[in-house]
Amino acid sequence: MLTRRIGLAVAAVLCLGVAGCASDAPEADPVIAVVDGLEMTADDYLRSYIDYLVTTGQNDTEALRQRHFEALVDAYLLGAEAERRGLAADSALDAASALARRRLVGARYYEASVLDTLAAPAEADVRRAYQLGTEQRVVRQLYFTDADSAQAAYARLQAGRPFLEEAWDLYGTRDSTAGSLGAVSYWQVDDAFAEAAFGTPVGEVTPPVRSRLGYHIIKVEDRLRNPVLSEDEFARRRKGVESQLRLRRRRLEGDSFVRDFMGRRNVAVNGPALRALQQAVAELEGDPPPDAQQGGGEAFTPGEIHVLTEALQPQTPLATFDLGGRQRVFTVEDYLFWLDVLPFSEARNRTGASLGRALRNEALAQAGEAAGVADEPEVRHELARMDRLRLADALRARLRADSSAADRARLGQVADRLALDPRQTVADFWVVSFESRAEAEGALAALRASPASAEARPGFERFERQPLAEARDLAAAVRSAPLGEPVLAATGDGRWVVLRVADRAVEATGDAADALAPFAAEAGLIERLRAERPIEIHEEALAAVLRPPPVPTAPR
Structure with missing residues (x-):
């Protein structure tokens, strides 16, 4: 999450994958520096550093940690200036600050309501999870997009109707495999689905299970397990x-909390206004404004948002919800306010679901404001840091x-000062986007067998000589993927893609002087600010975060 304490825990978990953390994260979040009046904590540094590693694909080293710390100091100085x-x-900038505040307040309210209340798993729970992770269940399902249809089907099953007959009617087939998913593993399916399937005896049927995909009635047909479970293997894992x-x-508790929270909001959607919004978004695809990204993109452009604002009255109510004993109105303007942080493909293709996500964000933010979350010291610090x-x-x-x-005579110093390299890595690759991991995994084998078939699939995009610096959340995957082999990758907005990299190369960005010139004024200002502004380094705390933890050696 976004607060300092939770962020430190996340950073510590990620650090295990980077260099092998030697111990659990400390409860305190020590200050490692105070730069022009703003504290920089160990958590602030670690989150920023890990984001940097993920987006650049670089390896964790002590020299890189030091360089990133210096870059953060520079950023704090520039921000104050x-x-x-x-x-x-x-x-x-004011609008961006307001959005960051509402996101943070809503996230902290959710955090306090859910994550702060969760106890550590008991030893018996961990052992059970380990055992189930070695097993599989052979399952068949009835899948629904709405709760009423699922409940009606479950009532028929309870009245004695055979599961297969219900599957035949639902899927429009007389095939004996109707609804069959085969063998599924405990950690490879949706959380709610897994807990229901692995908690149900063979031969029995679950009541409707709500997952992130919809509603499922699951029949467990067989249990496949490893008869030998080693205590040494459990200790290792x-x-x-x-x-x-x-x-x-x-995730399960979070989903449950959000459903309960929104279930008590008495949400009423303005149907005509939602349809008008859907129509306006659809028309953007057919006739994008001049500055819109051609061929689709990963965010609405300012021009597109302006078109939506012009097409729809900003104060038009899209929905109402109850909070704090009174009815609140969620308008077109509120939806557009959240648009930058909503999954782009969902806003384009499932505008109603996108509206629901934005409304949830707004309700959580307002509940957090009412609870005084913005006055918490951690939240105030995080807002100041982000600003x-x-x-x-x-x-x-x-x-x-x-x-x-x-001053071109000083450009070599500029490159050294800002750790810049007038070269870039470029790649030729294509991606096929999917809404879920299951869809992407299902297509992966076919795309490996016939990579040329990718172009015929919806969601296909090809990139040639694409700078990795512009590849956003795919940069690390493009950098590390084996050449010529389709692989699975996740994106920052919740989508999954199958990615195939044909070629990678390092090439010059142009004349080195021309590439470095834009940074000269910045380097000169930073040099002056470092000489003039107060910088207080807490050497012992800083040394602890700049030292990569030892990589554990394999036992002999």
Whole structure:
């Protein structure tokens, strides 16, 4: 999550995958530096550093940790300077700050309501999860998109109708395999589905199970298990199993909380307004504005959002919901406010579901504001940190916009100072996007057998000489994927893709001086700020985070 304490736990878990953490994360979040009046904690640093490793694909080293710390100090200095220059009054930055605040407040409210209440898994629970992870269940399902249809089918089954006959009618076939999923593993299916399937005896049928995909009635037809479970193997895998179990419980409890929370909101959707919104979004695809991304993209452009604002009255109610004893109105303007952080494909293709997600975000944020979450010290710190970094980015953009006055004799120092390299990695690759991991996994084998068939699939995109710096959340996967072999990868907005990289190369971005010139003013300003502004380093705490943990050696 987004607060300092939870963020530290997440960073510690990720650190295990980076370099093998030697111990559990400490409860305290020590301050490692105070830069121009703003504290930088160990958690602030670790989250930023791990994001950097994930997006660049670089390896964890002590030198890289030191360099990233220096870059963060530079950013804190630039952000403070931007505020002194009045950049905080910029309307776009103000809107971004407001969105960050509402996201953070809603996230912290959810966190306090769910994650803070979860107890650590008991030893018996971890052992059970380990055992189930070695087993499979052969299952058949009836799948529904609405609860009423699922309940009606379950009532017929309870009245004695055979499961297969119900599957025949549901799927429109007389095949004996209707609804069969074959053997499924405990950790490879939806959390709610797994817990229901693996908690039901062979031959029995579950009541309707709500997953993230819809509603399922599951019949367990067989149990496949490993008859020999070694205590040594359990000891070796225990930490990993416990981590998986913790994550599953967080997701299950989180889903349950959100459903209960929204179920008590008495939500009423304005049908005509929703249809008008759906129509406006659909028309964007057919006739995008001049500055829209051609061929689709991963976010709505400012031009597209402007078109939506013009096509729909901003104060038009899309829905109402109850909170704090009174009815609240959720408008077109509120939906567009959240649009930047909604899954892009969902907003394009399932606008009603996107509206529900935005409404949930708004309700959680308002509940958090009412509960005083924004006054918590951790939240105030995180908001100040995000504002500082946002302002730093804005000042950097202004400084880099004009390189005409760059002192070219100092450009070598600029490259060293900012750790810049006027080269870039580019790649030729294609992706096919899917809404779920299950869909992507289902297509992976076929695409490996016939990569040429990818072009005929919906969601296919080809990239040639694509700079990895512009590949966003696919950069690490494109960098590490074996050449010529389709692989599975996740994106930051919840989608899954099958990715095939044909070629990778390192090439020059152009004349080195031209590439470095935009950074000259920034480097000069940072040099001055480091000499003039207060920077307090907490050496012992800093040394602890700059030292990569030892990589554990395999037992002999």
